[in-house]
Amino acid sequence: MSTTGSISFAVPRSAPRRDPPAREAGVLLWLRKNLFSSVYNSALTLLALWALFVTIPDFVAWAFVDAVWQTDDPAACRAAAGACWAVVAEKHRVMLFGTFPYDEHWRAVAVIAVVIAMAIVSVFKRFWSYWLFVAWLGATGIVLLLLLGGLFGLTPTGTHQWGGLPLTLLMFVGTVVGGMPLAIMLALGRRSSLPAIKAICIGFIEIVRGVPLITVLFMASLMFPLFMPEGLTIDKFLRAQIGMILFFAAYAAEIVRGGLQAIPRGQYEAADAIGLGYWQKTGRIVLPQALRIVLPALMNDIIRAFKNTTFVSIIGLFDVLGATATALEDPLWVLYALEAYVFIFVLYFVFCYAMSKYSERVERDLSKGRNL
Amino acid sequence: MIEQISHAPRRQAPAKRPPLSLSGLWHSLAVRSWAYQIAVVAAVIGMAVYMVGNAQDAMERRGIATGFGFLGEEAGFDIGESLIAFNSENSFLRAYGVAVLNTLKVSVFSILFATLIGVVLGIARLSSNVLVAKLSAAYVEIFRNTPQLVQIIFWYTLITQLPAPKQAFSLFDAVFLTNRGLILPWPEADPVYLWTALALVCACGAAVLLLRWADRLRRRTGRRVRVVWWNLGLILAAPLLVWSLGGAPTAVSIPYLKGFNFTGGLAVSPEFLALLLGLSLYIAAFIAEIVRSGIQSVGKGQIEASRSICLRPSDTYRKVILPQALRVIVPPTAAQYVSLVKNSSLGVAIGYPELFNVNNTIVTLSGHTTEAIAMMMAIYLSISFSIAVVMNLYNRAVQIKER
CATH class of the missing domain: 1.10.3720.10 (MetI-like)
Structure with missing residues (x-):
């Protein structure tokens, strides 16, 4: 750097940092770019979210919330609504x-x-x-x-x-x-x-x-x-x-x-x-x-x-x-x-x-x- | 020229023949390769003769008759589901026919579903939509990394634990999902449907011819004729016309609960359903990977070039990406199809009467173990080879055509 510095006419001074425009960075941009980049993509995202919303809560309830984890009596499982691990x-x-x-x-x-x-x-x-x-x-x-x-x-x-x-x-x-x-x-x-x-x-x-x-x-x-x-x-x-x-x-x-x-x-x-x-x-x-x-x-x-x-x-x-x-x-x-x-x-x-x-x-x- | 320059005496040194000896013979390439081959062939034949001899001894001792004569005998067992009429008085040969048809039935439907799901997932995995891409990736990882047999048994267990017909899940009171399988409304049998199907096939054939004609016209004269709408019309109108000429039968058999089970409609057995799910969802994960890598194999420059000549995105996809991706996609997909058909033999684990399952019964009942297994092997081999041949033809069609 030091050798080039002597040749260059440019003043080695960096411009003050500025925050990027709000629409160009951060979570919102990420969402816009990756999930809602077009009408078609937004529709796909909503569809996928809906599918997850329909299945995941029921699955979690079955597999974890209502599940029976340990019992040596099968009757306890029959009484429960969830999985019988x-x-x-x-x-x-x-x-x-x-x-x-x-x-x-x-x-x-x-x-x-x-x-x-x-x-x-x-x-x-x-x-x-x-x-x-x-x-x-x-x-x-x-x-x-x-x-x-x-x-x-x-x-x-x-x-x-x-x-x-x-x-x-x-x-x-x-x-x-x-x-x-x-x-x-x-x-x-x-x-x-x-x-x-x-x-x-x-x-x-x-x-x-x-x-x-x-x-x-x-x-x-x-x-x-x-x-x-x-x-x-x-x-x-x-x-x-x-x-x-x-x-x-x-x-x-x-x-x-x-x-x-x-x-x-x-x-x-x-x-x-x-x-x-x-x-x-x-x-x-x-x-x-x-x-x-x-x-x-x-x-x-x-x-x-x-x-x-x-x-x-x-x-x-x-x-x-x-x-x-x-x-x-x-x-x-x-x-x-x-x-x-x-x-x-x-x-x-x-x-x-x-x-x-x-x-x-x-x-x-x-x-x-x-x-x- | 050379003769004048060269002073060397033009005389060939007499070939020195090595003295004939055993070690000399052993160092001759030809002799050695013959010796190896004769040794290997002799070993293989010797082993085969020895084993067949043992088998014959064993069969004579047990008094088992050999030969394919048993195929004409009465089978003496029933098969749960079949496409052609079958009862226990029919012959073993007919039982094989039923079994092969069942294997083909589940394979054809599975291949259709697997291809459909696989292509959609493969494209979804490359989507710019992160959620869709990740979901597709998760599907592929889960279904690719677990044994197919466990999946099939899992689906079967799931279906058998569904509610009984009285509490069946229903869709519009027409489609029912129960532990007895899936019950669908189905048009009542009528010969008109056969003719309608025939008309559809003919219309598809005509559409292909029309496309070819348009293509030839464009190549020869440069004139473009859009035949898409003509073709769509043809494919829709011809069957409709035949159907309405035949009296437009609309009778649909809708299933309804009668006693403990459903009557009417089309019942898809739990075994078929579980095997269909197990085969198609597993292979779909592999096809998705193949489709993804196929599309990714098309160079970026190709896509940029097609944009620079102002092709529409749809045309870029249809005329630039797809033809090149297909070349990469077809051969491994063919291998997956063969694998799917072979793994339909896993139906034996859940009692679907496919070839392997029925063959087991035939072995037990007829006692002709060797012949029955040979028969089954021959059938599987010919199915595998037929798929390979068809896919090779298709592959040749999509490969680069060079002048």
Whole structure:
């Protein structure tokens, strides 16, 4: 400033501050600009306000003012005009942990803690490496140990006793951890120059993507035992897990393929030029770049995998949704099913919303050209 | 030229053939790729043969007959709602027909609603009106970030907790919303309506031809003919004419309470209603996002350019923004439609008789697990592929036409 000051003829003195005209600033302007900028916009605003006015007070009265928060007597709920959140207070153990033995619920809580802690660690870019995948494998091992028991003095609990949030989370983690390598293999196979491998990968991807997930799960739970040799039975949970993995892999493969296509040819050629083999080229040059590009799209699929874990309740596993349905079989509380479903609606929303916000941030970083 | 300059002896070095060895073979690219492929194909075929063999053993042990002969047998079960007549004496094949029609029925209505709501929300999200934009954003976040199955079950629970027919919510004493579903007044069946619908289709066809003719005329001679009003008139007048020629039937069946339930009118079952809401409101959130990003993908310069050549705002929207946005919007929307049709299989959770649900019953009753599942898979695959083909055609129509 000092150097320019000597050259400039202008007197460095600021004009006295004046307040902006009343119509050009403040709340009124904001209202005019954002809500009442034209006749049409004013009409829209009034319409939206009217809709909110009609619904919000009634909803607040139902959900909060007249609601019953805690009682072990359903009759108290029947007397009240509002929601009966007491059903959640009464049944939350069944809804969150299913038929897992009551005394072992601390293990279920530990499972939830491990998965959430791993998810938080995965958010930070400094931890991104192939080791993170290994860490997830390790976490899956700990979760399995906690859920199965039988070692270190833990009471053994069979998969038929699993349920609630731990089952949902394990199914989700298992789907992504098991599905990602398969997805990458399928995507590489689809871009392979070997026609037979390419055909098999295309066939698998297109067929699985062409049918509903529930039919894949149905096949896994009904047809799989038929295809196995006699005497060999595979656990019901594992069968559902395999179905979920196959479905997730087929969708994720298409996204990974998009990333592979987006890597410039020069990268492949440079890797060839310095004499890297196929796997070195893929693992060290192509995949790290491709996976970063497609991360937002991949996050969408991962969120969908989380939402899709509810499908296993249809084939008789007790995930959060299935456990809630079981909890509501109690004739005393069945009238308040709506409140119970609102509760798990919010529960699922918290998980998915967190993931989708994260994915939005990654997308913003990518579009700004920042290195991930 | 070169031969004169170059003094190098023009003699090719004899190709040195490496001695034939196993490791040499393994380093030949062709041999290796063949080896990989043969290994993978052999593994896949081997596994398939092994698994099918196991399945055949298992079925023989249990004495299950194979083959699609069972399709002609008597079904022996009833289906709650169907578009074609069906009772328990009809065949399994007809049950499949009913199921597919039910799946298509709920899918078509859901796609219509989802598109309508999604487009409105997508545009609303870009509105300069903050309240409208925020409300739309909140809708999208809530419905996109919760499982569709939970939503469907939530709607079903909500509908079953509505008051009984005697205390039904009513609109003008004609439309009733109860725990038995939605009951609407409906015109009484008359063949004239079929002809009216036909006339409407023909009028739409004629309108398209007229538009094309006007377009060709404008391109050839530069003369503009406004056919909008002609077209609107045609589309309105033709069905009206047919309808009045057919005696103008006006009989409408209005539902009324009789005993514990409603008679007359058109009853929409709670299952259909819940599935319709669950499918369309969920997919609408995704379509809203697609529409928003499609419109945002049109460059600002395009809009400024169209203003600078004095296009009206409506024309800017119709002729500049929309054609370019559609190119971005159509492919992902097609994927959402396919996803919607596939997820109609969630109707099984609330007892709507769609394909997956009916197929479950057929598996249980006929015992032909493999054939029934193969049948269901084939039907779903062909529906998915048909939508993909239709949307690809439409996509080709909206893509940039280069000379």
